[in-house]
Amino acid sequence: MNMQFAGDLPKGIQKITDLPNDELGDLWDSIIVNDDLKTQLLSQAVLNFTARPKVSRAVLPLHGVILLVGPPGTGKTSLAKGLAHRTSNSFSGGKFRLVEVEAHGLTSSAMGKTQRAVADLFAQTVAELATSGPTIVLLDEVETLAVDRSKLSLDANPVDIHRATDAVLVQLDLLAESHPNLLFVATSNFPEAVDSAFISRCDLVANIPLPDAEACRKILEDCLVGLAATYPKIGDLIRQPKFANTAAAFVDLDGRTIRKTVANALASDTQTALKPETITLDHLTSAAKAARSNRNLKGGK
Numbered sequence: 482m483n484m485q486f487a488g489d490l491p492k493g494i495q496k497i498t499d500l501p502n503d504e505l506g507d508l509w510d511s512i513i514v515n516d517d518l519k520t521q522l523l524s525q526a527v528l529n530f531t532a533r534p535k536v537s538r539a540v541l542p543l544h545g546v547i548l549l550v551g552p553p554g555t556g557k558t559s560l561a562k563g564l565a566h567r568t569s570n571s572f573s574g575g576k577f578r579l580v581e582v583e584a585h586g587l588t589s590s591a592m593g594k595t596q597r598a599v600a601d602l603f604a605q606t607v608a609e610l611a612t613s614g615p616t617i618v619l620l621d622e623v624e625t626l627a628v629d630r631s632k633l634s635l636d637a638n639p640v641d642i643h644r645a646t647d648a649v650l651v652q653l654d655l656l657a658e659s660h661p662n663l664l665f666v667a668t669s670n671f672p673e674a675v676d677s678a679f680i681s682r683c684d685l686v687a688n689i690p691l692p693d694a695e696a697c698r699k700i701l702e703d704c705l706v707g708l709a710a711t712y713p714k715i716g717d718l719i720r721q722p723k724f725a726n727t728a729a730a731f732v733d734l735d736g737r738t739i740r741k742t743v744a745n746a747l748a749s750d751t752q753t754a755l756k757p758e759t760i761t762l763d764h765l766t767s768a769a770k771a772a773r774s775n776r777n778l779k780g781g782k
């Protein structure tokens with residue numbers, strides 16, 4: 482971490498991480514999505530630090546914003562952090578940093594202060610960080626910061642929120658002009674709630690889908706292989722003929738739910754929880770069925 486921020490972090494910042502960082506690399510690798518999607522994200526992020534500082538904005542109107550949208554639990558936050566690592570890794574010797582903004586903290590500040598807090602965060606803190614080296618800023622769940630004003634009714638929502646969104650847009654424009662070595666990576670579970678003026682500033686909007694059948698199987702396998710590091714017998718499950726049927730029971734679940742469902746299966750009964758290596762494919766299949774019916778209860782498709 483930069484010395485100037487040793488100790489207390491500036492208001493609105495959750496974490497600052499020096500890059501590259503292998504843990505973030507592991508996070509990137511752990512998310513199973515189409516390789517083309519990962520390549521597209523990485524290429525757009527890299528271009529931000531190659532062409533953007535050198536080419537006039539009149540030619541390439543880049544803002545330095547990538548937005549990842551998709552259902553909850555599909556790996557957006559993990560990909561955004563991993564992308565920061567992979568981007569820095571693409572440049573030798575560049576001292577990149579990942580700055581995680583705490584959107585909820587900003588918007589919960591006292592009424593009338595959100596706009597000021599947002600403006601200070603971007604104009605002072607982020608700008609200062611970007612002056613000291615290439616900086617990637619994570620705006621996780623950006624709908625809390627850039628709310629779609631057209632969908633808010635003025636009397637139901639504090640004017641404060643409108644002003645905060647305005648402040649974000651103004652600051653993005655200013656920073657895009659003055660700090661080309663800055664990249665924002667934003668995520669949203671609810672793209673319809675994100676202000677359209679924010680979306681139009683994005684250089685890339687990438688849809689992160691629910692895993693398809695093949696990806697579900699891979700996520701399940703990855704999870705079981707991970708467990709096998711502690712409980713070697715669990716690795717045998719993948720080689721059983723009925724494994725394909727078990728994997729099929731996980732289709733339609735998001736990546737986070739798939740991994741949580743494996744944990745539920747380990748907790749099928751107290752005996753299995755005491756000896757996790759005794760988990761069976763039947764335990765997994767039942768847990769997956771339960772997860773799918775829970776999801777239906779929650780109103781999922």
Ligand SMILES: Nc1ncnc2c1ncn2[C@@H]1O[C@H](COP(=O)(O)OP(=O)(O)O)[C@@H](O)[C@H]1O
Nearest residue numbers: 511512513553554555556557558559700736737
């Ligand atoms: N496509 C995926 N492949 C593998 N694991 C996934 C995938 N999507 C989600 N996960 C798991 O779910 C966890 C939560 O993912 P996260 O990045 O927080 O999702 P989101 O931000 O979209 O809600 C991750 O730590 C990861 O283990």
Ligand SMILES: [Mg+2]
Nearest residue numbers: 557558621668
């Ligand atoms: Mg997330």
